Amino acid sequence: MDKLRGGSLVGGGSSSGAASTTPGQEHQQLEQYQYPKNLIEQYLRASSKIKKFERAGFFKRFAPSVVDVQADFQRLAYSFEESGIQQYAAMCHIGYAKCESYGGAPQRESEAYLRAARSFLAAHNESGRLHLRTRHSGFREGALHCYHRAADRAVDGCVFKAAILRELKQLQRQLDSTSSFASPTHQIHDLEISAETSGQRGDFRSALQHYDDIVDNVYERRGARMYGELLRRVEVLRLLLLVHLNLPPARQSPAHIKLIEYYYNLAQFESLPCSADDGGSAERPGAFVPEQQQYALAEITCAWVERKMCDLKHLLRDFGAEFGSLSDMERQLLAVMHAELARSY
Known part of the structure; x- marks a missing residue:
């Protein structure tokens, strides 16, 4: 048996090399x-x-x-x-x-x-x-x-x-x-384009409806965290549109009333700013809006609710100047609102 083993080893040099692999080589082969x-x-x-x-x-x-x-x-x-x-x-x-x-x-x-x-x-x-x-x-x-x-x-x-x-x-x-094929991303993108088009031609009620549809679309799909930046932008635009349109409570939807109440209570120090990272629901007003922007929007909402229109005009101007990351649509709406207030106040 020893001779047979020896013969097989001598006769097959390559087999000897394969049989004498190191532990490191075996680990590499396994990987x-x-x-x-x-x-x-x-x-x-x-x-x-x-x-x-x-x-x-x-x-x-x-x-x-x-x-x-x-x-x-x-x-x-x-x-x-x-x-x-x-x-x-x-x-x-x-x-x-x-x-x-x-x-x-x-x-x-x-x-x-x-x-x-x-x-x-x-x-x-x-x-x-x-x-x-x-x-x-x-x-x-x-x-x-x-x-x-x-x-x-x-x-x-x-x-x-x-x-x-x-x-x-x-x-x-x-x-x-x-x-x-129509993806959720397509639908949301089309709604945002429609809202921007409506805003550019001055049809702000249609623009508000399109932005409401975006929020409903995202929430229905339980995808709020996936569209955080979009929801931030849409929330700012919805609130500014509500201030600009000055709709009576009877013509506001429950979602509109909830949004206005959140920012007004924040201005009155009756609540704290919300955040998507605080463990609560992401489907809340303020969830994706930075805290500094929330307080600025709260001041705008408070001035509008209390009919302090001169203050509102200055707050809108300051909001546009303070936040450089605002989208073109946000800046366009702020300019329209400021110009309209400037004619009367």
Whole structure:
């Protein structure tokens, strides 16, 4: 038996080399064998860290930091792309974008969402070539959402935003020509465009109705946290439109009354500012409006309710001057309201 063993070892030198693998090589071979599984486990760990940070500010006191999680998402995104698992690469880019949002870098956040959209689109095209059942909605829906998020976070009027909208328009053209698919993102985007068009031609009641429809649409889908920036913008516009239209209580909806009462009570120090991060419902007035803006809006509401029109005129001017992040529609409405008050007060 010893001779047989010796003969087999001598006669098969390559077998000897394979049999004498080190523990490190065996571990590396095992990692290669479990490669996709390990990547997905790493993605899930990174995602759980993001959730902890969102809920409790965990990384503000303990390691690892947001920068470390961001590096994990970036590394994993490239690894998934090399492995051809584009949908997970897209989700890693979304995680990276969330980390950028905590650092207050909207341009880099927009770039990350654009990478996510392209990865979802690549996954959609690949599933079509393989004739998978998910091709008709899932990945394309993800691409649409990420394109809109990228456009929302990009600076208005820049070349980068124009490029995003060009890619989005091309995808929408494909949707119109191949199916009757209508995504929630499409519906919300169309409502916002309709509201802006109504506001530009002076039909402020129709604009208010469109913004109300946006809020109802988002709340019905339980997607408030997904559309935080949109809800902030829409809430400011709805409140300003209510002040400008000066509707009597009988013509205000329950949602309008709730919105006005929230800001008036805030001005009277009868309540504290709400936030989507305080553990309460995200479907509340003020949930996505920064605290400083909430107090400014409360002063505007109080001046309107108490008919202090001179004060209201100055508060509207100050609101536009103080907050540089306001959208073009918000600034246009503030200018119209200020000009109308200036003629009488």
